[in-house]
Amino acid sequence: MGSEEVFEHSCPIIVLDDVKEELWEISHGLGVCGLPIMSHWVANGKLERQPAHKHDGVRILFTDLHLLGSLQSKPEQYIAALVAFIRQLINPSKYLIVFWSAYPEEAENAWQLLVSRLKAANSEDLIPFDYRVLDKTEVKNISDEDENISSEAKEKVKADIEKIFTDFPQLRSFMLWESCASRAASATSNELIRKLDIGGIPFTNGAAVKDTMKRMAQETLGRPHAPNAPTKGVYLALTPIAQDWLNKEAAKGALDSFLELTSKEKVSLPKEAAGKPKLTSLLNDFFIHSEQSNLRASERGAVILLDNGFLEKAQGGLVDEIGLADQMGDWREALCIEFAHGYSKKTPQEKEISKGKLNPGNVYVTELSADCDYAQDKTRSHRFLLSLFVPTDEPKPFYQNGSGANDSIYITPEITLGGVSGRLMISCRIFLARPYRGTVEGAVVSRMRQEVLSELAHHYSTHMRRPGKVAFF
Structure with missing residues (x-):
């Protein structure tokens, strides 16, 4: 496997030019100014080297305007080429484009044309968040043999780059974080x-180094299971060390000047978020779960939307499996018994109202098996905890006064599932059981983050081990 298949997918700054000498000059100049770059040469209208994987996390793209030479100098021509190169090089990222050109007066028109062309190509997620212009002559002069010219040009370009980060301090902050995470991996190594x-x-003894890492994988996963996922074993072994390094780096306060957090008062979320999907839900989504459909139902933390057919079946369906067969397949009745406040004391009419508020599209299970079994890839059975998604705009009778109907229920903060804001309520006393590699009748829609699973497991253990409870793990 070549290095381009492994290392090129992550690069914060890309440089693009069709003149090899000038590509070297800008790469050298930006490097002297402290920017890590990945260079790409455009030869005869094509990328000399197209990466096996597009670059992730690009933050700045430095590019010449005239990428097709002097014979194709119309904006419509060179912007069409630039659009093609961007689509070949960059995975959707939030990045700034910097035109370095001898014709800075063309930049505004080029910017407008670039935005419209990317929209027309259905590549809105590749549109840079803004643009800036860098003087080509100054950058080239950094490589001048005259030290005075080189030194003066370097200071000028460094000032121009600093101006970019002054205009967009948030760009610098995210790049600092990304750099820190990368250095954490290097420091761990x-x-x-x-x-x-x-x-x-x-380090020159490759066989001995490899044997040591093989042993690390065995120690992490257990000898019987390490051959199934040796890379996972090594990564799991190294991750806590990288985390420890990040904690030490965080104490240096690289983002403190940007954050300007000096008060203990609660910081209100930005007013600009009004009218859009609730920012609180979106932030909670980021920390609590990751919506994805490419997971197996047996993955730890998988959140699975149950099939309607499984809900409705009188025999072998949800109600039968959770031990409420006397409800004769009435899944709404069964869910209200577990999740509706004061359900047993309601009148028949009130019970029907509560049942009518249940939507089959809100009935889930959440996979929660022992973490140690997953860490060591042991053969295991699965617990799928019964879960109900309660939309924010109509929480009653399932979510009232900040609590669920009973103390076994774990409640997430407000999140988004399927574009709807609400809370996922997870019962820690009612679950489906499946054998190793078994699954449930439904579709995986999300996965809980590791920290949330730890909280959920604690809630489950606390509830199941109260006095009077007998539980086997």
Whole structure:
């Protein structure tokens, strides 16, 4: 496997030019100014080297305007080429485009044309968030053999780059975080390599280094299971070390000047978010779960929307499986018994009103099996905890006064599922059981984050181990 298949998918700054000498000059100049870059040369209207994987997390694209040479200098021509190159090089990212050109007066027209062409190509997610212009002559002069010219040009370009980050301090902040995360991985590797060296294994001894990493995978996953996922074993072993390094780096306060957080008062979320999907839900989504449909139902933390047919079946359906067969397949009755406040004391008419508020599209199960079984890839059975999604705009009778109907219910903060804001209420006393590699009748829509699963597991254990409860794990 070549290096381009492994390393090129993550790069914060890309440089694009059709003149090899000028590509070297801008790459050298930006490097001297402290920017890590990935260069791409346009040869005869095509990328000399198209990466096996598009670049993720691009933050700045430096590009010449005239990418097709002097014979094709009309904006319609070179912008069409630029659109093609952007689509070949960049995965959807929030990035700034910087035109470095001898014709800065063309930049505004080029920008407008670029935006319209990317929209026309159904690539709105590749539109840069803004543009800036960098003087080509100054950048080229950094490589001048005259030290005075080179030094003066370097200071000028550094000032121009600093102006970009002054205009967009949020860009600098995210790049600092990304740089820190990358350095955490490097620092973790360096520390491990030092330990090996002290232990008598020089880095040049590839076989010994490999055996050590194989042993790490075994220690992490267990010897019977490491052959199934050795990469996972090594990554799981190294992740806590990287986290420890990040914690130490965070103490240096690289983002403090940007954040300007000096008061203990609660910071209100931005007013600009009004009228859009609730920002609180979106932020909670980020920290609590990840909507994705490409997971197996047996994945730990999978949130599965149950099939209507499984809900309705009188025998072998949901109601039968959760031990409420006397409800004769009435899943609404069964869910109200578990999730509706004061349901047992309601009149028949009130019960029908509560049942009428249930939507089959809001009935889920959440996979929660022992974390150690997943970490070591053990053969295991699965618990799928019965879950009800309660929309924010109509919480009663399932969510009242900030609580569920009973203390077994774990409640997420407000999140978004299927574009609807609400809370996922997860019962820690009613669940479906499945054997190893077993599944339930439904579609995976999301996965809970690891930290949330830890909270849920604690809630489950606390409830099941109260006095009078007997539980086997």
